[in-house]
Amino acid sequence: MFPEQAEIDHAVALLQAGELVAFPTETVYGLAADAANPLAVARIFAAKGRPANHPLIVHLAGAGCLERWARDIPSPAWELAEAFWPGPLTLILRRAAAVPTAVTGGQDSIGVRVPAHPVALALLRAYAEAGGGVDGMCGLAAPSANRFGRISPTEARHVREELGDSVPLILDGGRCLVGIESTILDLTRGDSQPPRLLRPGRVTPEQIAAVIGVLPETPSLAGNDGSPRVSGSLAAHYAPRTALHLVAPQRLAEVIDQLHRAGRRCAILCHSEPPAAIAATDTLRKLAADPRGYARALYAALRALDQLAAELIVVEDVPATPAWAAVADRLRRAAVGAGRHAGPAD
Structure with a gap:
């Protein structure tokens, strides 16, 4: 299942106008807005009922866009991007000066990834070719397209059922093939300490270690060890009403x-x-x-x-x-x- 080019073009126009678009990734469906536009990002928080201090993951068309969003990028980040992007791995890096704090939850770090779904990549590439968003930045902030804390959507109909008319356009790419959210790896600690696994996912610690030669640490579930706040790290999440x-x-x-x-x-x-x-x-x-x-x-x-x-x-x-x-x-x-x-x- 793949949207017509006209629908992709419509999605790009909506995003450049500061509106929301839901789209499929290989993990779950995301609720996207121009990550460089604080007003557009605020629409994500409003639609989801998400607290404003919860950071969003920025989706990119490729690793070539990374330096627009992050600074002081360590060599393991480039190695992991080469090995796993496009794919279900999110890297936490130091945010670039131009990145609005609205998308990072007020933190000095940012989560970025390149999704592996063909519809997601088509949208991100078309968005970049059209000039991207504010200041020519070409990233889409896209948490899961559901109400905050609820079960993530893996089909377009799940997004419609949960968010309804608050999303002007939902790109239908069929059922997500991975089905759970991306692995999140913190690379902000510097060369003297190993990276931290902040959320497990399809990409395993062993796979990461095979690329960078270091097994990631798993921080305390208490969340008081200095780890950056990231998506899906609350004790209560992905939850049904029952x-x-x-x-x-x-x-x-x-x-x-x-x-x-x-x-x-x-x-x-x-x-x-x-x-x-x-x-x-x-x-x-x-x-x-x-x-x-x-x-x-x-x-x-x-x-x-x-x-x-x-x-x-x-x-x-x-x-x-x-x-x-x-x-x-x-x-x-x-x-x-x-x-x-x-x-x-x-």
Whole structure:
């Protein structure tokens, strides 16, 4: 699925006029605005209900644009860009002087990446060829195209359902192939210290170490270690309105049986063979037993289960292995945030 050129051109015109456009990336759908235009960036925060001190990731057409947005770029950044861009890796760097603080949440750092979706690249390249935005800067600030803290969209219809008329144009590029947000790596510490992994994703620490020769550190979840604020790092995020409980695989049948005895109707998300305890009144979604297949379908499955009249979403926990780390991160944050967004305004 690919939009007509006229639709890409319309998107570019809207962005240059300071409006919002939703577009697909390989990870999730993003809500884009001219990253150099503080008024346009403010529209993103308003549409999402996102606090203004939460930084946005800037999407670029290629690594050749990097020096417009970042300064003092260390050599590992260029090595990682060569290895993983276009792709699901966001680099945190020192922001260039021309970058408005509106897009960085007031910080001196900035997150940048080059997405791997053909529609995203077509839009970014057309935007750059048309002269870009304010002062000729050619970057699009684009957090996930959903209400703040909610489940990220992986299909165009998810954006329409959640944001509706607040987005003038949604470019439909089909279902996102990765399905969870990009890995975020902090490279602002200088040569004397290793980089920090601020959000796990498809690109793993081991893959990063294979390129730069250093395994990234994982900072404290408390967030008080001096790490920059980044997207998706709050304890509660990616959350459904329905309460969500993570259950160890060996306890899944027991917990479902207890819920039935208490007369509670539940929706169930699992990756192994469903237990016999599931009743006709339950709704079951079974995802792939491999981390990439699971991640690709996770958010769509959570959205579908969240639309039911269930009292609780029971999720079979995933293996505690490095391959599952990114999925485990999203599920933990979803469980903390679930049920917090039940009001009609969302």
